[in-house]
Amino acid sequence: MENTAKIELNWRQALLLPNATIGQAIHNLNETSFRIVLVATEAGVIEGTLSDGDIRRGILKGLDLNSSITSIIRRKALVVPQEMKRDLVIQLMLANKIQQIPIVDDQHHIVGLHLWDEITVRPKRPNIMVIMAGGMGKRLLPYTEICPKPLLHVAGKPMLEHIIERAKLEGFNHFVMAIHYLGEMIESHFGDGKSLGVKIDYIREKIPLGTAGALSLLDPIPEAPFIVTNGDVITDIRYGELLDFHARHGAASTMAVRIHEWQHPFGVVQTNGVEIVGFEEKPIARSHINAGIYALDPVALSVLTAHEHCDMPTLFERIQNKNQRTVAYPMHEPWLDVGRPDDLLAANKSNNLLEISK
Structure with missing residues (x-):
């Protein structure tokens, strides 16, 4: 987050009033590394911008260092x-071939500045990511007879590797894998994570503990909010944005959800007693489904008992019973729960999903 804070503190150095001179604009460009001058009124309302190219063109037209920048x-x-x-x-930025974009509020006051060199670098995050990789994958038999489900290949690499590489792009570098069924294969493949440029620790479940129970074995308990994801979810979600959303809403637990649509195969007849009051031809029902990705505050771990089975919906219900906030994070990114053989085939055939790890 250091780079973002630096921008927020320093962008004001690029400000000039509309009656400034070309000499002052040149001095501004030389003193900052932004390669842009932000021209605004005394109230901070944007008038426009200047680059060194604009200044050069002005000088070629006969302006000098004492000339106003107005023209x-x-x-x-x-x-x-x-x-x-x-x-x-x-x-x-890419479409317009520019490297700076001013940020304004509803009244066009300048409130910040996006810089290409800064915005394309993801800030490092101290938060951990827990990956639930202990399931037996019974629905994926016979593929999982000799290979744990999260280690199955999608687009040439294990599902777990896709998850880690996506999270790395978001600044995460410390992962904890909860393993059980054929867990030694996962641990042998990834080791301590050095080959991927990350740190990996392991929670070794002696018995299956569900989609949340393994969190009771986290040691040490995280000091900051953390991400939890199922090890068989292939997605393009921005884990960092999920974590930021969780923090903004002051939640104890946040669940990523997707809109699921189901079309009724028949026309629906609406009745009131024996009276027909309407018709709806093959209506579409929409609902939110659990995407298998979560952001949790450390306080959420207080509702768990060590080595006791617990699934995520139960964890959320316990948190709600303690009058702590649980919220939903609507996601629209590509997503696939690789739970069945057809899902695995679809993941390996989909061009969209092949782009997820890039």
């Missing part, structure tokens, strides 16, 4: 709102 301000500069996500900002 060379780029007044239709691209700006973005505060809430725009980083990925979209990056896309705008």
